[in-house]
Amino acid sequence: MDMKINILNNSAWKWTGVLTGLLIFVLYAGSGCHNYPIDEDGLIITERPECYVSNFELLGVDYVTVRAAGSSLSIDTLACKIDVIVNYGTDLKNVYPQFSLVTDAKLDPKVTGFVDFSSLSKQWTVVSGNRKIRKTYTVNITVQRPN
Numbered sequence: 676m677d678m679k680i681n682i683l684n685n686s687a688w689k690w691t692g693v694l695t696g697l698l699i700f701v702l703y704a705g706s707g708c709h710n711y712p713i714d715e716d717g718l719i720i721t722e723r724p725e726c727y728v729s730n731f732e733l734l735g736v737d738y739v740t741v742r743a744a745g746s747s748l749s750i751d752t753l754a755c756k757i758d759v760i761v762n763y764g765t766d767l768k769n770v771y772p773q774f775s776l777v778t779d780a781k782l783d784p785k786v787t788g789f790v791d792f793s794s795l796s797k798q799w800t801v802v803s804g805n806r807k808i809r810k811t812y813t814v815n816i817t818v819q820r821p822n
Contacts, residue, residue: 714781714806721779723804727752728812730775733759736789741765743819757814763821767792772799772814779804792816 712720728750735741742748746760761767769789774782783800790797795818800811 716781718781719779720806721804723777723779724808725777726780726801726803726808726810727777728757728774728801729777731757731759731814732773733761733816734771734773735765736769738771741770746819755810755812757812758817759814760817760819763819765818767795767816767818772797774799774801776801777804783809 714720731748731750733741741761743760743762749756749758751757761770768791770792771789772786774786776782781802783802786799792814795816797814798811799814800809802809
């Protein structure tokens with residue numbers, strides 16, 4: 676009989692602990708929620724007005740950079756222009772651009788896969804975190820001359 680009461684007491688303590696933990700979690704999670712607006716992509720709209728590209732990379736079909744060794748990458752945030760030199764022989768119809776943006780900004784259109792750069796120039800728009808500022812960046816590719 677003592678064993679049965681002891682098992683019931685242990686079980687009651689376990690459920691009390693579980694319910695207490697659940698209550699603490701709900702209260703904690705609820706206290707951290709703010710009523711931030713959400714955009715059409717499900718991203719939080721913040722108050723940040725910054726709107727620029729901080730880094731850029733161009734990858735080939737093997738996901739390795741196609742930028743020419745020793746060439747510099749030029750990102751002009753005032754002129755909204757990115758100039759990159761790629762290796763001779765790069766398959767320009769299948770390159771994967773990677774943008775690093777300022778915090779909370781987003782890119783339009785989204786990069787969802789390989790892009791055809793055979794025209795040597797493409798445009799993307801960077802949208803600020805507060806979604807009020809839009810800057811269109813032109814990415815220009817120059818193919819390195821063969822040796």
